[in-house]
Amino acid sequence: MKFAVLVFPGSNCDIDCYKAVEDVLGEPVDYVWHTATDLSAYDCILVPGGFSYGDYLRCGAISRFAPVMNEVAKAAEQGKFILGICNGFQILTEAGLLPGALRRNMSMKFRCHDTVLQVANNNTPFTRDYAQGEEIVIPIAHGEGNYYCDEETLARLQANNQIVFTYKSNPNGSLTDIAGISNEQGNVLGMMPHPERAVDQLLGTDDGKRMFTSILNAWRDKHGAASVR
């Protein structure tokens, strides 16, 4: 299984994502610059966190026009796995690949600390190695993580089980404690917390590891190969 880690000017979690794939899975992974126009070699696209284009406008508002985002849209349509973390989640909502938007934290402060998440849907390619309802510890680091959508969209998210992670203690004011959502098909996931910063006990928690094993196991299942771990 081949992974791409997108890199925008100002990304700063690209190396963590790359290392997580390398260390947890040992699968091939490439950095892919934002000007790339071909993602056909990849099975999973990671859209990492950071401050793309300096976040001088709304986070993700400029990145969504990067040439590579047309390819991400194509990959999503083809059913490939797309994971947007933090700034990556913001970029995916700006690009219309996920519904809703991320607003400034209610506190108007950048929040950087561990959070307890509940796995609200383990029936996705990204969460299958967790138990339904399991509580996991994953850090956050953002100023604009306050998820918002209109009532109709929220009803749809709930009806289709697209709310994948919720916060036990809401750090940013997000609607119904939403920490991560998927698209309707389930192959695109965006989340504010950083699983790639939680892949070794040395980092304080390794609860993020199973997101990566989930993706690989989901892909192997699809391709008739044996599961890992």
Ligand SMILES: NC(=O)CC[C@H](N)C(=O)O
């Ligand atoms: N760690 C991140 O990706 C931060 C995202 C964005 N810059 C914010 O502050 O919300």
